[in-house]
Amino acid sequence: MRKPKVIRMVFALFLGCFIMVIFYFNSSLKPASEPVGERSSGQKSRRSPLQTLYGDGDQIESAVQAIHQGRRELLEEACHSYTRKRRVLIPEDLKHVIVDDQHGLLYCYVPKVACTNWKRVLMVLTGAAGSLRDPLAIPANEAHIPGNLRTLSEYSTTQINQRLRSYLKFVFVREPFERLVSAYRNKFTRSYNTAFHKRYGTKIVRRHRPDPQPEALERGNDVSFEEFVYYLVDPATQREEPFNEHWERVHSLCHPCLIHYDVVGKYETLEQDSRYVLQLAGVEDQVSFPASSKSTRTTGDMAAQFFQNISPFYQKKLYNLYRMDFLLFNYSIPAYLKFR
Numbered sequence: 451m452r453k454p455k456v457i458r459m460v461f462a463l464f465l466g467c468f469i470m471v472i473f474y475f476n477s478s479l480k481p482a483s484e485p486v487g488e489r490s491s492g493q494k495s496r497r498s499p500l501q502t503l504y505g506d507g508d509q510i511e512s513a514v515q516a517i518h519q520g521r522r523e524l525l526e527e528a529c530h531s532y533t534r535k536r537r538v539l540i541p542e543d544l545k546h547v548i549v550d551d552q553h554g555l556l557y558c559y560v561p562k563v564a565c566t567n568w569k570r571v572l573m574v575l576t577g578a579a580g581s582l583r584d585p586l587a588i589p590a591n592e593a594h595i596p597g598n599l600r601t602l603s604e605y606s607t608t609q610i611n612q613r614l615r616s617y618l619k620f621v622f623v624r625e626p627f628e629r630l631v632s633a634y635r636n637k638f639t640r641s642y643n644t645a646f647h648k649r650y651g652t653k654i655v656r657r658h659r660p661d662p663q664p665e666a667l668e669r670g671n672d673v674s675f676e677e678f679v680y681y682l683v684d685p686a687t688q689r690e691e692p693f694n695e696h697w698e699r700v701h702s703l704c705h706p707c708l709i710h711y712d713v714v715g716k717y718e719t720l721e722q723d724s725r726y727v728l729q730l731a732g733v734e735d736q737v738s739f740p741a742s743s744k745s746t747r748t749t750g751d752m753a754a755q756f757f758q759n760i761s762p763f764y765q766k767k768l769y770n771l772y773r774m775d776f777l778l779f780n781y782s783i784p785a786y787l788k789f790r
Contacts, residue, residue: 499618529707558704624717632748754786
C-alpha cells in the first residue's frame with residue numbers, strides 16, 4: 451500500500467530538480483539591455499563606467515578625478531542650499547537623457563553645449579551610425595533625428611530606476627550667457643533658420659517692437675538681441691508655452707538636483723572632459739570626441755558686446771531668470787554686467 455506514496459515522492463523530487471535546473475539556465479541568460487557589468491556572455495564581464503569611476507579610478511589621471519569630484523560636491527551643496535522642494539522624477543523630465551545600454555551611459559544633452567558631437571559619438575557607440583566610426587562623418591541633422599538614439603523616457607519605471615542606479619550619468623554645461631548669445635546668433639542671425647524666424651521671430655517682433663514693418667511681421671528674420679531679451683524676461687512668454695530647448699535653463703532640461711550626475715563636463719574644458727568620459731567608458735580607443743572649431747565659437751568677449759545695449763534693469767531680470775544655472779554649476783556673475 452505504501453508503493454504509490456513512494457512513487458509520488460520520487461516524482462515530486464524529480465519535478466523539483468527539473469524546475470531548479472530550468473530556473474538556473476533562465477537566470478544565467480541576461481537580456482542585452484541589462485546594465486554593463488551584470489551580463490554573462492561567456493566572456494569575462496568588464497567593469498562598468500560607474501565601477502571605474504567609484505571603484506577603480508587609479509587608471510584615470512588623479513588631477514582630473516579631483517576636478518570632477520569637486521564639481522560633484524559643489525553641485526550637491528548648491529542643490530541643498532538653493533532648492534527647497536523635492537519631487538519625484540516623471541518621464542517628461544527624462545526626454546533629454548540619452549541611453550547607451552551597450553556601455554552603461556546616460557547623457558543629458560543641452561543644446562549649444564556640443565550636443566551635436568556628443569550625439570554623433572553615441573551613435574557610433576550604440577551602432578546607430580552603422581559602419582561609420584568617425585563621428586564627423588555623420589551629418590549634423592542626422593544626429594538630431596528622433597529615434598536614432600533612445601531616451602530614458604522611453605523605458606518602464608523599473609528600467610528607468612535600474613539605469614539611474616547602475617549607469618554613468620553625465621551632462622555638459624556652459625556659462626549661461628555665452629550659451630544664450632550662442633543660441634541667439636545661431637537661431638536669429640543665420641538666414642537658413644527660417645523655421646525659427648517664423649516660429650519665434652515673428653512673435654517677438656509683434657510683441658516687443660514698436661511700429662514693426664509688415665515684412666518684419668511676416669518674416670521675423672531681423673530680431674535684435676535686445677528684443678530677444680525682452681521676450682525671455684516677459685512673464686507672458688512662459689505662461690504661453692515652455693521655453694525652446696535652445697534657451698531653456700539647464701536645470702530645467704536635465705534636473706541636476708533630482709538626477710545625481712557622476713560627471714559634470716564643461717564647455718570651457720570640453721576636450722579634456724570628453725576624453726575623461728570616454729576613458730571611464732573604456733572606449734577611448736574606439737572613438738574620439740571631435741575637435742571643435744574655435745573660429746565661430748561664442749566667447750565671453752563676444753557675449754559682452756551683445757550685452758552692451760541691454761540696460762542694467764533688463765540685465766538683472768535676465769540674470770534672475772538664469773540664476774540657478776549660474777549657482778548650480780559654479781559660474782560667477784559676468785564682469786560686463788552693470789547691475790551689481
